[in-house]
Amino acid sequence: MDNKKDIRLMKGNEAIAEAAIRCGVDGYFGYPITPQSEVMETLMLLKPWETTGMVVLQAESEIASINMVYGGAGCGKKVMTSSSSPGISLMQEGLTYLAGAELPCVVVNVVRGGPGLGTIQPAQSDYFQSVKGGGHGDYKLIVLAPASVQEMADFVELAFDLAFKYRNPALILSDGMIGQMMEKVELKPYRKRWTNEEIKQMHPWATMGKPAERERNIITSVELDPNAFERFNHKLQDKYRKMQEEEVRCEQFNCEDAEYLLVAYGSSARICQKAMELARAKGIKVGLLRPITLFPFPTREIQALLGHVKGILSVELSEGQMVEDVRLTVEGKVKVEHFGRVGGVVHSPEEVVEALERKIIGG
Amino acid sequence: MEVSIKDIIKPENLVYQKSSLLTEKPMHYCPGCTHGVVNRLIAEVIEELGLQQETIGVTPVGCSVLLYNYIDIDWQEAAHGRAPALGTAIKRLLPEKYVFTYQGDGDLAAIGTAETIHACNRGENILMVFINNGIYGMTGGQMAPTTLEGMAASTCPFGRDPERDGNPLSMTEIVATLPGTRYVTRQAAHTAGAVRKLKKALIKGFNNQKENKGTSFIEVVSTCNSGWKMTPVQANEWMVENMFPFYPLGDIKDK
Amino acid sequence: MAKMKGAIVVDMVSCKGCSLCVEACPTQVIGLADEVNAKGYNYAYMVNPEACTGCSNCAMVCPDSCITVYRMRVAEPA
Structure with missing residues (x-):
């Protein structure tokens, strides 16, 4: 078949x-x-x-x-x-x-x-x-x-x-x-x-050899005219803003009624799924937001939850990096803390729940 | 009967004119710079071989960073030293195209040493043009890997001291030892004869790509009269006297 | 007997007065002008046009592609 x-x-x-x-x-x-x-x-x-x-x-x-x-x-x-x-x-x-x-x-x-x-x-x-x-x-x-x-x-x-x-x-x-x-x-x-031939049609900027009917293509990042280079930088920023508008992807679990939110991506998000289940079993209303795009960051999606979420734990296998973007997103409205093991150590779901209770709920 | 200049300057008597592949943009190089001659020759060779539509050039970082403003072909501008890596991928993905890189001594023989040696060692089917004037021109005349012993530069103002600065590097001899290189030659552009020889070498470097037998590598021993703080004519004389004994001209490998 | 007569046309706008052509000319045809062009360079010109053979050596060494070369065969008076 x-x-x-x-x-x-x-x-x-x-x-x-x-x-x-x-x-x-x-x-x-x-x-x-x-x-x-x-x-x-x-x-x-x-x-x-x-x-x-x-x-x-x-x-x-x-x-x-x-x-x-x-x-x-x-x-x-x-x-x-x-x-x-x-x-x-x-x-x-x-x-x-x-x-x-x-x-x-x-x-x-x-x-x-x-x-x-x-x-x-x-x-x-x-x-x-x-x-x-x-x-x-x-x-x-x-x-x-x-x-x-x-x-x-x-x-x-x-x-x-x-x-x-x-x-x-x-x-x-x-x-x-x-x-x-x-x-x-x-x-x-x-x-x-x-x-x-398809590439020439789809990407007319590509260097495929210059035919008589078009200008030469130049792939470069040099621009020595300050005004032109400022315009170019603005153009890049417009592109990044468009990405922020149109390309954010994330996954939400049990966020509708969540009082506490775990934010985690990649392997940490898998661990947090289990942590969320353990916490829910203890009666804590926890949700998980998993950014799929880290840039653009799911700013609006997190902000939309702030009506009912009282605290956020950013769980990462780092000393706390994404937590800064979560804090910038939340703008001080609720408490945001970081938890994560580092150096190749991977946190357990139990450790995540314990950190949530200690740093967010009890803290 | 005397012939007047007006009689001579007629289209039917034309024997040399600027290549149609050279753009109208005035070159930014200093007066007397070898880059201008080599840029021009590359344009002439691509035009004469009819390869405008078939050629992709890779420019370096250094004085020739804006080379793409002067020759009317498709170009990619590489980061400092990385031109052979770009050339490798362009040729492998578009094997029917003609690909050349153009690099100075700092680009090719210092920061890009690994890319140079490994592209040559893999025998990438490209032409690499290497401008060796023993100095960093663009940044204001600092010591290059090819600066001669005793030669002054702004970062060795009392002359290169091998005990402190190491020795001048003969990259062309090094790449000639690699099985991947097919044609390795050292040329110059200080006299009309040298320019004509260099043009033949460039033609060979392009034509070799039809046969896919390895890398063609052409060093051009060059002057940087601004960096050397000489007139263009003095710089040529100094080059003949001092550079040529250490960087002798001629084919090193041709198989 | 015939001999070659030549002439060059220098693009005096783009000439940078480097004088490499002056050195390259085997018959001392070229000199640098006393006047300067818009860039401030003493541009090259034919000081001694009679001597030009149209050999193109000047154009070969010119870094700025400023020189166009013409050449014709002229019968010499017997």
Whole structure:
């Protein structure tokens, strides 16, 4: 049967690779780093250059791989890379150039604990770097936070759609837990890669060689005229405001009657789902709001709950990063605290409930 | 009968004119800068080979950062040192196109050393043009990886001291040892003869891409008369006397 | 016997007066003008046009593509 569902058991990192081939990605450029090396390993095993024609290349560094992404993106191709925290730090230069040149691409960060070489265990301590720009200059990445292997697969295509819609890099902010764990995943059918002719039609800015009938295309982020560069910066900000208006995605559980709210993304959101159940069993009216887009942040969605929510706990595998955005959202109207284990330690649902009682309800 | 200038200046007597691929934009380079000559030659070569629609150029960070203003082809501007990474991806994703990178010594031989060596070692089927004038021109004349021993720059005002500053780097000899490079040559542009030879090398660098046999790498030993604090003519003389003994001209590899 | 006669046209607006063409000319045709152009450069011109053979060496070394070269064969009086 043609329409038979393709359901597999696989790791989050493997799902990224499968989804990339299936949604017609043209090129993957990467460099090995734990805990995400399975992305490129899976691609190399699947040999997509023999089927879809996708290019897969192991670069000499993350610096090279993000700049290969820049080169490919400048040609209007669907290109991506993946790495983990220290490697993503190396890519910040490339990311600000990509944002400055308005190039679409997808970057996957399977986060591990930092700072420094840190640990290979999962963490969510790259939130600031992801949602505040990361490199120099006023820019934002579109940031998607998957909480399951299924979302690892689905968000590859979504990230490309958003990246091309806004001509802006999109980041899939995962972590070592989602990357390494195995779950059931339904894979989408194969989509054809864009032909060069289609790219020329859809992305007239792409450098595909200059025909007589158009001006030359220049992919660049240099502008030495201050007034022109101010206008360009304003244009970027307009784009980010449009994202904030139109692209916020989040999931809410038991928020309708919640007196207390947990805000958590990715693997922390999974733990908080259980914590919410434990708290509800104790008679505490707890809801969970899971941001799916971290930039744009679900500001309006959180604000809409402030009529009945008396306190918010931001639960992250960090020393408290997203909590700052929750506080900015809430503007002091209710108490907002942070809870999270770090260094590769993962909090338990019981610890989350205990923290909620101690820091929010009793505090 | 004497021939007047008016008789000579007629379309049928035209033997040299500015390439139609060069834009009307005046080049921002200092008077006498080698970049202008090499930019012009690249335009001429692309025009003569009929590759305007087939070529994608990658510009660096440095004096030639705005090179895309001068030649009427599609361009990508790379971050400092990363041009070979861009070139790699462009060529792999558009293998039928002609791809070249254009970089100075700081870009190619300091901050971008890894990208340079690995693109050459993978044998990327691109042309890499390397302008070596032994100095950082754009930022105001600082020491480059290729600054000669004893040569003054604003960050080694009393001359490069190998004990403190390390030694000048011969990147072209290094890439010639790599199996991925196919054609490695060192040229100059200080005389009409040198310019004609350089143009032949550039033509080869483009034509080599038809055969996919590895990277073509062309160093152009160049002057930076502003940075060297000389007139253009003195700078050429100084280059011949001081740069050429350390960076000798000629083909290093051609297979 | 025939000999080659040449002439150059210098784009004096874009010339930066670097004098590389002056050095490159084998027959000392080119000099720099006493006047300056709008950019303030003493632009190149033919000081000694009679000597030009149209060899194009000046155009080869010109960094600003300012020089157009013409050349024709002229019969020499016997």
